[in-house]
Amino acid sequence: xxxxxxxxxxxxKKTIGYCLKLVDGSIVAEGTVSTQRKSLEAWLRxxxxxxxGAMEATLFTGWIYDFLLPHAKxxxxxxxxxxxxxxxxxxxxxxxxxRKLADLLxxxxxxxxxxxxxxxxxxxxxxxxxxxxVRQAVRxxxxxxxxxxxxxAEYNKEKLHQAGYFRDLLETVEEVPDSVKxxxxxxxxxxxxxxxxxxxxVLGLLRNPLLKQRVERLRSIRGVGEILALTWAVExxxxxxxxxxxxxxxxxxxxxxxxxxxxKEQRAPISKQRNKHLQTILIEAAKVAPLWNPQLKLxxxxxxxxxxxxxxxxxxxxxxxxxLLAVDRSGQQFQPRAIAEKESRCLxxxxxxxxK
Numbered sequence: 001x002x003x004x005x006x007x008x009x010x011x012x013k014k015t016i017g018y019c020l021k022l023v024d025g026s027i028v029a030e031g032t033v034s035t036q037r038k039s040l041e042a043w044l045r046x047x048x049x050x051x052x053g054a055m056e057a058t059l060f061t062g063w064i065y066d067f068l069l070p071h072a073k074x075x076x077x078x079x080x081x082x083x084x085x086x087x088x089x090x091x092x093x094x095x096x097x098x099r100k101l102a103d104l105l106x107x108x109x110x111x112x113x114x115x116x117x118x119x120x121x122x123x124x125x126x127x128x129x130x131x132x133x134v135r136q137a138v139r140x141x142x143x144x145x146x147x148x149x150x151x152x153a154e155y156n157k158e159k160l161h162q163a164g165y166f167r168d169l170l171e172t173v174e175e176v177p178d179s180v181k182x183x184x185x186x187x188x189x190x191x192x193x194x195x196x197x198x199x200x201x202v203l204g205l206l207r208n209p210l211l212k213q214r215v216e217r218l219r220s221i222r223g224v225g226e227i228l229a230l231t232w233a234v235e236x237x238x239x240x241x242x243x244x245x246x247x248x249x250x251x252x253x254x255x256x257x258x259x260x261x262x263x264k265e266q267r268a269p270i271s272k273q274r275n276k277h278l279q280t281i282l283i284e285a286a287k288v289a290p291l292w293n294p295q296l297k298l299x300x301x302x303x304x305x306x307x308x309x310x311x312x313x314x315x316x317x318x319x320x321x322x323x324l325l326a327v328d329r330s331g332q333q334f335q336p337r338a339i340a341e342k343e344s345r346c347l348x349x350x351x352x353x354x355x356k
Contacts, residue, residue, distance in 0.1 A: 004073070007053040008102030010094045011035075011060055017094030020047070021102045030095060035060070037067065044071050054105040056080055056097075057113055066118055078104070081273055082111030116237040119210060124234040128277060130201040137194035144187040151176050161191070205230050220333040221323045223289030223296055231281045232324050239328040248325050253279035254318050286316035295336055296320070 005028060010017035012035070019030040033043045052074040055061060061077060069075050078101065089096065104110040116124065141161055148155050153173050159165040166188055170181055205211060206226060211233050218229035242248040249255050253274025259266040290297040299319050303312035327334050 002050055003048075005048055005051040006102045006106040007047070007051050007072075008098040008100065008105065009053055009055040009064075009068075010097040010101065011055050011058050011064055012094070013060055015094075016040075016064070017098045019095070019098035019102045020051070021099075021106060023106055025103065025106070027099075030098065032094065035064065040064075040067060044068070047071075049073075052076075052105065054078055054101045054110050056083060056101065062118075062121055065115060076105070076110055076112045077115050079111045079113040082113075114237065114241055120234060120237050123205060123208060123211065126201055127205060127230055127234050130198045130205075131277065133194045133198035133201070137191045137198070140187045140191035140194065144184055144191070147180055147183055147187065148173075148176075151180055202226065202230070205234075214328070217327050217331065217333055218324060221293070221320075221327060222334075223285070223291075223293035224320070224324070225285065228281050228285045228320075231278060232328070235275055235278045236328070239325055242325060245322050245325055248321050249318055251275055251278070252282055252317075252321055254282065254314060254321065282317040282320060283313065286313045286320060289316060289320060 004023065006021045006023070008019045008021070014035055015032050016035055017030075017032050020028040022028060028048070033039055049071075050073040053068060053072050054076050055065070055078065057077050057080055065075060065077060083104075089100070101110070145155075145157070145160060148160075153176050155169055155173075156165065160169075170184065173181075206215060211230065214233050215226065215229040218224055218232060219226065236242075236248075236251075242251065246255070250271070251274065253270060253272075253276070255271065257268035257271045259268055286296075290300040296316050296319060300312045300316050303315040323334060
């Protein structure tokens with residue numbers, strides 16, 4: 001019978017601290033190895049087999065995970081925020097961290113996090129880079145307006161970023177130094193560059209065979225656009241990872257933290273342990289989705305009548321998650337329930353009556 005070894009890996013940019021243990025906790029080997037591929041290959045040949053490994057999720061975990069996975073019986077990635085045994089330790093170094101990861105693995109106490117397939121991680125990287133391009137474009141547009149305000153130039157705020165208006169503005173604006181005009185041209189060119197880059201990234205993602213049909217199904221929900229559908233698809237990965245809608249809401253950061261002790265329960269603000277990319281796009285989509293979706297409009301009006309607009313937006317975002325998860329699981333186009341449609345028509349009639 002082969003002995004199973006438990007390997008704890010403390011991953012860093014240039015080195016990996018490792019500790020190899022048996023099931024009884026005795027140390028077989030420990031040390032440090034370089035993250036260069038040749039060094040890892042030589043180190044893997046020396047490791048006794050079979051072994052299962054554990055590492056903490058970091059910026060460098062992805063490629064190391066893909067490199068080691070074919071050589072391991074199993075390889076798991078731990079959630080950094082849940083590794084209290086390491087973060088709360090009095091003595092903390094690479095050797096101690098690797099030992100504790102190995103101990104958590106052999107005792108089956110490792111807080112495992114989801115590791116998306118390599119292809120999906122590549123698409124996720126592209127979409128997150130698109131978000132960076134959007135932020136940079138907005139910064140350049142704000143800088144354009146700021147430069148005009150610094151020199152006291154008059155301009156139309158609504159038309160400033162239109163190509164024709166901006167070109168005419170540079171020709172007709174008075175008492176503006178030439179240096180400022182040069183900076184305005186640079187800012188305008190940078191904003192156009194970032195806008196074009198993000199459009200190409202979105203177009204490439206929409207044409208990707210792994211996402212095309214899935215995004216089309218998600219967009220069958222009225223009020224769900226291409227960016228929300230793409231973000232949901234690449235950030236969630238496999239919808240089966242969420243056993244309930246509540247788990248999906250928690251992952252998206254749409255639920256509050258709960259503190260319960262001695263029969264007393266207290267609700268804290270929205271938890272910071274979430275997927276920030278999904279949370280941001282869901283909140284932004286929830287502000288405009290009721291304009292297109294009668295069911296979401298009903299949810300928004302019901303919560304708004306209670307006196308809290310922010311709570312209404314949060315309720316719409318939660319309903320969007322329920323819709324997205326249902327469509328993603330079923331693999332079919334969205335079909336609203338008849339009761340919801342009837343309630344939506346009643347709401348529309350109530351809204352139209354005062355207008356008439």
